[in-house]
Amino acid sequence: MGDVMSSEKKFWTWLLVISFSFIILLITFLLFIIFPFHIEQMKTRSRETVSHLQFVLPKLNSADRQQYLERMSKVAQDLSYLLLMDRQGNALAHSNPERVGMNFDEAGLRKCLATGETIEQIYIRDADKPSSPYHGEKTIDILSPYYSSAGRIEGAVNVGLSLAAIERAKMHYISVSAAGTILWLIFISVFAASHIRTMRQKLATDNALIESEAKYRFLVENSSDITYKLDIEGIITFIGPQIRRYGFEPEEVQGQSVEIFIYQADVEQVKEILRKSIKSEISTVALFRITDKMNKIFWLETSGSVIKGEDGRLMGFSGTLRDVTQRLQAEKELSDTKALLMTAIDQFPAGILVADAPDCRIRHCNSELLSLRGNTTDELLNIPFPLHSERWQFYNTDGTPADPARLPLTRAILQGEKVSNAELTIMRSGKEKRILLTNAAPVRNSEGMIIAGIAMFTDITDVKRMEEQLRQSQKMEVMGQLISGIAHDFNNMLGGILGSAEILALKLRGNPDLKSYIDMIQKGAISAAELTKNLLAYARKGKISSTAIDIHESLREAIALLGRTIDKRIEIRLVLKATDALITGDPALLVNAFLNLGLNARDAMPTGGILTFATTNINIDESYCQSHPNMNPGLFIEVNVSDTGTGMTTDICEKIFEPFFTTKEFGRGTGLGLAAVQGTVQEHGGSINVYSEPGKGSTFRILFPAERNTGAASAAIEEDLVRGTGCILLIDDEILIRNIVHSQLTELGYDVLLAENGEQGIEIFRREQEKISLVMIDLIMPKISGQETMKRLLAIDPGVKILLQSGFNYSEGMDELIKTGAAFIQKPFPISTLGRIIGQIIKGL
Structure with a gap:
């Protein structure tokens, strides 16, 4: 100066x-x-x-x-x-x-x-x-x-x-x-x-x-974005110190071409963007990849514009670079997850309705629900909740229009309720009445706030009609065949639901918010599978699981559940005197049977009383077994369920185990509870009898064969996945099952070949038998049955390993097939069970 x-x-x-x-x-x-x-x-x-x-x-x-x-x-x-x-x-x-x-x-x-x-x-x-x-x-x-x-x-x-x-x-x-x-x-x-x-x-x-x-x-050096300048030849004249994040020093980059760190496949794209921007003199926003000094790839977003001198001459290009790698990855994962969930919802065999909170505007519905609604010109999406009943034609079971504020989906969003098994009716195309079983639940974010609601509608019209028809039937065999068919369909659907949920759960391990929804789907599917098992127990068409269990534990579990549901004026007593309390059976069915007996006793004691569960050991001889063909002499566990209620007459005692027989008022009982108890007891190789008098209460005496060969209950199935390698041929006519089992097998590490019927499966096996390690066959298929398909495969290769699958339970008719060396798995099956069984067949695990 x-x-x-x-x-x-x-x-x-x-x-x-x-x-x-x-x-x-x-x-x-x-x-x-x-x-x-x-x-x-x-x-x-x-x-x-x-x-x-x-x-x-x-x-x-x-x-x-x-x-x-x-x-x-x-x-x-x-x-x-x-x-x-x-x-x-x-x-x-x-x-x-x-x-x-x-x-x-x-x-x-x-x-x-x-x-x-x-x-x-x-x-x-x-x-x-x-x-x-x-x-x-x-x-x-x-x-x-x-x-x-x-x-x-x-x-x-x-x-x-x-x-x-x-x-x-x-x-x-x-x-x-x-x-x-x-x-x-x-x-x-x-x-x-x-x-x-x-x-x-x-x-x-x-x-x-x-x-x-x-x-x-100061702004340049302290910003998370990278500021840069290029001349018109694409040479870097300035770059911010943030470039050090990628292993480069600003001094070594300045004076170099932009190609120094741009991912090779994106170099021409970046050059073209620069040429167009300089030529058109407009601002530019673009995405491209770079590689750091460790050759790790990152996604950057650039935003910039041309630089002009005072004379208007182009001097170069300047802008900023922002690392968007994590954002793009998160967007992709979110998009993939959303696609999976939307596919699951759209492929779900029940109607699904999703609405936003707090205004309850409907956001999405699947094709199944649209099918239930039928043809209409009304707008069904993005409508406020006061119009839900009118547009979707929802009615109460008594035929009156449903109150929009009391619809399960509305209650889930506005009141945070989880609504289970509520019945509604819907008018399909304005003329056909369909009965819907509705379940609804709120969807909450990580802070617990309700952000949406979801409702599932299952068309139970046909089930209701069948129930009405079955009320008139007195033949257990007819009921058994019908329920077995329903159970097969349910198990097929549940296999798709449970399998989809498990695959989603595996892929969403790092996303606890979405995993909670998958857990709800899995729990619902497992509960539905238990319902199918109970239906088979009613008809005595199922085969119980072979698990050594302590019957005292089943009694304690049932009493714990009863203690939370029955009137507090009823005293529950447990007297366990049986020293050998182990039996072979299904713990879920046994708990359900004891619950049914307890609930019947509750209804017999409206003002309170005493409910007693007692056990002891007795020996049954040949004479008793002659009147009970399904029983063999030996040591038994006697279970007595007693109440101090109103009691029953002899006529009622004779009919008490008949299906659909009930002494309760209409709408309060189905008449299937004690029939299911009897079916469960007989499936366990036992017997049940009732002793009652009016005013003196009732006692149900149940006998189960004791199990002396097992010192403790069997261990829980290991839930860790058993993976493997090899090629598995899956033959099933249900596309949903093929897709889900294919995903499960792929997750377990196997290559998979698919066939939609027996003929196609046999043809594939002829071509690829050298690399096929195992063949999975559905027993119930059109054209060629599963049994016939299995026989033809054994004719081609007697050493082929086969795993049979079915929505039906294992039955005695399958014993001949099993003797050939085939294994059996019950639908629906979790991926852990599938992996364990395949491992046992292929590797001998």
Whole structure:
């Protein structure tokens, strides 16, 4: 700075010495050289101020912008005003704070915003406001657009250079010239003062620019994004220190082509983006990959625009880089998860309805529910809950229109209820009444807030009709055949549901929020499987699981459940005297049987009483077994379930185990409870009898064969997946089962070949038998049955390993098939069971 001032002093000293000799030349110099130069300097400073404000102001908040303009106005005295406007011409900041918020929309501004060019024009201030102190003031307006971080034009910076100041300078120089030699010294002093003032203004502007650059440097170095600049050849001229995250130093990258870290496959794409951006001079947003020094791939998002010089010539390209790797990965995982869930919902054999909280607007329904609704021109989605019943034609079971506020889905969202097994009716196509079993639950986020609700509608119309028909039937065999068929269909559907849920659970181990929904689906499917098992127990068509269990534990579990449900006035007593309490059977069916007996006893004691469960060991001889063909002589466990209730007559005792017989009022009992108990007992090789008199209570005497060969209950099945390798041929006519089992086998590590019927499976086996390790066959298929398919495969290769599967339980008719070496698995089966059984067959695990 000292050198500059000294140089200026010498200049003016020499100017004074030689000025007397060149007075005429000096006058000419003043009027035609110095004066135009002075004016151009004022314009240049104004342009520099515009460029400076264009770069700095958008990065400041509103308060800092206003203060900054006021300070600039004080040091830039040649300028009439400084102004920052938005796209509508509203003043966001003004060197005169009283004019902030005024609108300055005019043709020059619109042209500037439309073309993105800097506009210079003559402007008459407040021409339509005679009372304004600035009325009629002429200025040279310089307008230039400013851009957002995304490269969009957000408004304009405006600097007004006063023409009055220019005119005053002109008159000043004319006066000085006219004064001639006499006033020359005065002119020199004035000009010197003017020049000094100009230098001071430039110094202030330079200092402000240095301060602005310091702030910009701070922002660049402390931002998570990477700032960069390229020349028009794609050479990096500047890059932020954040590039170190990828193993590069800024110094080694600067001066290199952008190809230095761009993923090879994306190089041409990036070059093309740069070429188009530079050619079209528009802002660019793009995605591409880079590799760090360890060759790890990252996704970056760039946002930038071209750089122009003061002469409008293209200088290069500048912008920012943002690492979006984790965002893209999360978006992909979310998209995949959503696709899986939506596929599961759309393929689900029951109707599904999903609504948002808190307004209960329906967001999604699956094709099954649309099929239940039938043809309609009504809008069914995005409707408020008061219209749910009207649009979806929901009615109560008594035929009255359902109250929208009491619909299961509405209750789940607004009240947070989990509604189970609520019955509704729906009018299909406005004329066919269908009965729906409805389950609904709220969907909560990680904070426990309800964000949606989901309802499942199962069409039970046909089931209801079958129940009505079965009420008239007295033949257990007919009921058994019917229920077995239903169980097969249920097990097939449940296999798809449970398998889908397990695959989703495995893929969503890192997402506990979504996994909770999968757990609910699994629990529902398992509960449905237990229901199927109970149905088979009613008909005595199922085969119990061969598990050594302590019957005392089953009694304790049943009593624990009863203690939470029955009247507290009923005292429950447990008397365990049996020393050999182990039997072979199904613990779930036994607990269910004891629960049924306990609930019947509860109904017989409406005012309270005593309910007793007692056990003892007895030996059964041949004479007793002759009247009970399913029993063999030996040691038995006797279970007595007694109550002090109302008792029963002899006629009722004779009919008590008949299916559909009930003494309860209509709607409170199905008449299947004790029939199921009898079926369970007989499936366990035992017998049941009842002893009762009116007013003296009832006692149910149950005998189970004791198990002496096992010292403890069998261990729980290991839940860890047993994986393996090899090729498995899956033959099943159900596409849902094929898809789900295919996913399970793939998860377990096996290659899978699929066939939709026996003929196709045999043909595939002929071609690929060398690499096939195991064949899975569904027993119930059209065209060629599973048994016939198995026989033909054994004819081709007697050593082929076969695993039979069915929605029906294992039955004695399958014994001949099993003797050939085949194994059997009951649908639905979890992936852990499937893996264990296949491991036993293929590897002998």
